[in-house]
Amino acid sequence: MKFRYRVLAGLFLLSTITFLDRVCMNVVSKYIKADLGLDNQQFGYVLGAFSLAYALFEIPTGVLGDRIGPRRVLTRVVLWWSGFTALTGAAVNLAYLLVMRFLFGAGEAGAYPNASIVIGRWFPAVEVGRAQSVIWAAGRLGGALTPLLVIPLVHWAGWRWAFVILGLVGAVWAAGWFRWFRDEPAEQPGIRPVEVDEIETGRRIAHTKHQLPWLSVIRNPDLWALMLMCHLFFYGSYFFTNWSSVYFQEGRGLNEEQTKNFISLSYFLGAIGCVLGGVLSDVLTKRYGLKTGRRAVGVGGLGLSGLCFAFAGATTDNQLAGYLLATCVLLKDLALPVAFAVCIDIGQRNAGTVAGAMNFAGQLGGFFITILFGIIVEQTQNFNFPLYLIAGCLSVSALLWLRIDPTRVVAVK
Template structure:
């Protein structure tokens, strides 16, 4: 196995743990709400606190990773969020849980921008799409495993101890990563000279200068289009991350067992979508160029997902709605690794800043849909209205890919 594939294995585990910790609150929502006496509107603010802090700390941690390297940053952020994952089980009321989830999000921010920095430094340009697809497929695998692992764990130990156990897993990863990983391939003991040359010849990025040209970055229209695309994209993503359990059980009247099945199926199909999207984008890029290779997957995946969200909201059959929503995840996640590949395409040596900016906008979308879902449902008692809104957001997100040009770097000094 080449050393860069071992690095990718480490990122695979990172992404899996990220989504285990992130989706856990969705899976145990009915227990937390009952124990702390929370309604859906209050629970929406608790879920939204994570998204807001995640958004606020995305660009700073992405920028810091560009400057001092992803080894130290990833170790620090995983230790931080794992600590607050464990502390989630100590919450005793609305305010305490709100604060803990806000600090949890602040810690988890920067995980994916810094993973993009690792990919930018360790992989040739032609392998970026597929490397991103593996990372995001791992996140979906983590989401698929969460209900299968956490629900039995909750029945055995309670929801509070479940968070403590998940926190320990993250601490073990952070320790191993810091000891083993190195920021540059040439600095890693045991890697062959041939692989170092293969990586360095295949990448466009140089690290002699860590000055960030903020004016050029923030004036770039492709970056703004990318940020708005991700903002609207994440309206769909955070429905599944935060509200799918409540939707299936309270909105559709499904059992906990059926809910567990549909959430796991959704994330499993999402993993397939991530792998397919990344590899398909690289294949199309090789045949038709970078612009078509990235845009075709983004437009197709998000456009079709919009249609399936609409159909899920319109159907009166609860089981059909579950399957339609599962397919939504597969389709929209075709575009996910492609979006982060574009961050490397146009960000180059500032890939962490660009990924952080895009994910910042995306997390704001996650914050808004999380809050809006709780408010709309609490005020109207209709769980399908938010799905119609999400369908419209995904359609606009698909069309924005026509404005994103992955061939133009955000800054050239």
């Protein structure tokens, strides 16, 4: 096995753990709200605190990874968020939860931009889309496993200890990563020289200073289109991350077992979508060029997902709504690895900074929909109104792909 695939396996575990910790709050929402006496609007603020912090710290952590390397940054990121995951289990009131989830989000920020740095340094350009698809499929696998693992854990040990155990898992990963991984293939013990040469001659990055001229960023229309696309994209993503459990149980009247199954199905299909999207983009890129290869997957996946969201909100059949929403994840996640592949395409040696900028905009979208969902539902008692809003956002996000040119690199000094 080529050594870079071992590195990808390490990132696979990272992404799986990321979503286990992130989706856990959604899965145990019923228990936390009952224990602490929170309504949906208050719980929306708790969920939004994570998204806001995640957004604010995305760019700084991406820039830091470009400058000092992803080995140290990812170790810090995982240790930080694992600590505050564990401390979430000690929550006593709304204020405590707000602080813990904000600090948790600040810690988790930068995980995916720094994973993109690793891919940019360790993989030839023709493998970038597939490598990104593996990472995001792992995140979806983590989301699929969360209800299957956490709900039995909650029944056995309580929701508080569930957070503690998840925090310990992340700490183990961080220790192993720091001991084993090196930022550059040439520095990695055990890798064959022929693979180092294959990687270094095939990747799109160059050995330049880790400095991104922000004036070039501000003037770059492709990066602005990419950021706005991701902002609207994440309106759909964060419905599943934060509100799907509440939607199925309170909005559709499903029991915990049915809810668990639909959430797991959604993320399982999302894993398939991530793999298909990355592979399809690489295949189309090889045949029709980079621009068509990236754009076709983004437009098709997000456009069809928006339609499924609208149909899910309109149907009165609860089971059909569940299957439609699961299909939404499959379709929208076709575009997810492609978006991060574009960050490498146009960012190159500054891929972490570009990915951080894009993910910053996306997390702001996650923050807005998280807050809006709780407010709309609490004020109207209608759980389907937010789905129509998300459908519109995904449709516009699909069209924005037509403005994104992955062949136009952000200038570097």
